Amino acid sequence: MTTETATPGQTSAARPPLRILLTILHLAALGVLGGVTIGLLSGLFGAGFGLLLLFGIGVFLLIAFVYALYGLGWFEFARVASLYRVRVAPLTLRTSPHPGFGGWLRSIGRQAIDGRMWRGIANFAIAAALGAVVLRLAWGAVWSAIIAFAPSAGLDTIAGPFGSEVDAAWAPLIGIAGFLAAVAGLIGLALLHRVISLALVAQSREAELTEKVRTTTAQREGAVRAADVERTRIERDLHDGVQPRLVSVGMTLGLAHQKIDDDPAAAKELIAEAHTSTKAAITELRQLARGIHASVLDDRGLDAALSALAGRSHIPVSLDVRLDGRCSREAEAAVYFAIAESLTNAAKHSRAGEARVTVRVRDVDTLWARVEDNGVGGAQVQPGGGLDGISNRVLAAGGTVRLDSPLGGPTALEVSVPCAS
Structure with a gap:
């Protein structure tokens, strides 16, 4: 007896009829909801563009439009991954390394031109169009099944499509043929949707390796810096x-x-x-x-290391650390370094009177920390500076950094690092 194991990135071969039925149901649902969704998005974009020059509030509508597109793309990636049992990297928001409000606007711009997001939206639109055809074929199958039994009603003629009439004697043959044709069309559309979805949404092995190489290169450069x-x-x-x-x-x-x-x-x-x-x-x-490197970090974990760090700080530090377990050494060291450097900057440069440190595990496998002080703000990433060191250290661990430091304060730094980095 041999056992076949599906490799990552390939579809599951178990029970193809059930997979086809699920695909048809997906298409039918998208046929109903797809037009409404696309109409709402079009209306949001039209309103935002129309009010852009008139009142300026169109900017907020266009930003909402970008986030709505992201949500739709995320949904489509998750739907295809669940339907076909393929390994698809989830769609994530694009971020900008630049801090503050300007960095956030750059993130919105990068998200608006994200190719992966637009592939997901294109797949949704195609699926919605196929779903509209599926609904008509499903109605055709029901109609064919009904007229196949029409002679039992004692009728001489049966109402056909486009105002035609079908002789009752031919009704069973036409009904069976129409039913088989409709079912064949449904199966064909389901298979077509599978091919299109895997081509647009599911990453090929080459694309996956290319993305992995790009990420590894960025991490290596961050580690060197x-x-x-x-x-x-x-x-x-x-x-x-x-x-x-x-x-x-x-x-x-x-x-x-x-x-x-x-x-x-x-x-x-x-x-x-x-x-x-x-x-x-x-x-x-x-x-x-x-x-x-803090030795207590290895011995007793991040919570104890941060408690010791807060005790040595030149400004009062409020700690809120809630961790259920340990993350990898690299992840904990990166977050510890970011918090330590942030507190040092707050004491030396921001003239802060106090700081607050919050640490959580988010999305099961992401170590997240936020450091906020009540200083004068205006912090910027300078080459070779402390914030640059934080960015490089966190990037080397596969994480992201977000800085918000308007003039007048407060300054907030958020870091997110995969626990298994």
């Missing part, structure tokens, strides 16, 4: 902090060595000063190492 930014930060902290302190310790000990015979008391004071500077250097090195 993140490593470069991190190296620059470490070099800056060592050069500006620990290195001068250690040089001072060396000079102090040199002076103490010169005075140890002639002025032991002064030498002791210098040694005590060097000891204090050494402890301060050790503290700075410990903080620097903690900035590279």
Whole structure:
């Protein structure tokens, strides 16, 4: 006995008659709802375009139109994936790396020209047109079944299509032939819909590999940039902090060595000063190492690591962390780094009086965090800066970053990282 396993991206071969019946039912439903949906979308677009120059509120209608298109495309991707049991990457909103309101508008523009979304909409429109034909064929099948039994009613003629009349003697033959033709048409349309849907919606193996290569390339570039930014930060902290302190310790000990015979008391004071500077250097090195990676993150998880981070913050931090389990080390490290850098920026640059950190697991497998402060706002991503480091670190983990920092505040940073990154 052998068992066949469907590979990802291929349709399930189990019970084809049931799959055809489900496809016909899908088409019939779209035949009823498709025209109404397309009409509503057309009306929304027409109203938005017409009011664009008149009152300006047309902009909001056009934005709603883009989101409605996205919802329709998402529905079509989910419908085809469920109907044919194929692995289809869900349709996701396009995002812009630029922060603030301008970045959001860019995201709307990118979504409006998203090719995958328009393929889903095209598939919906074609399915709606096929569904209208399916409804007529279904009515034809019912009519054919009825006239096949017409002679039993004792009628001489039967009303046919287009105002014609059918002799009762020929009614059974015409009814059977019409019924078989209608059923054949329904099956043919179901198969046609399958071919079109898989071509428009389901990704081919080549397209899937191309998308995977593109994503991997972007992640690798983000990792390289993140490593470069991190190296620059470490070099800056060592050069500006620990290195001068250690040089001072060396000079102090040199002076103490010169005075140890002639002025032991002064030498002791210098040694005590060097000891204090050494402890301060050790503290700075410990903080620097903690900035590279927090050991408590591996030992006790993100919740404990963030509690320790909030305790060391120079501004009050309100934590709201609700996690049921652990995510991957890379995901937790990326989110921890983003929160730590955000709190540092809030304390150094935004003149914030307090900050709030919220962490959740969304959509089952996405680690999401939001850091908000009440500072002056105006934060921007600068090459080599802290926000640039956050973006690169999160991108390397396969996640996304959203920054909202209008002038006058508040500043809010949201990161989303796959738990299995």
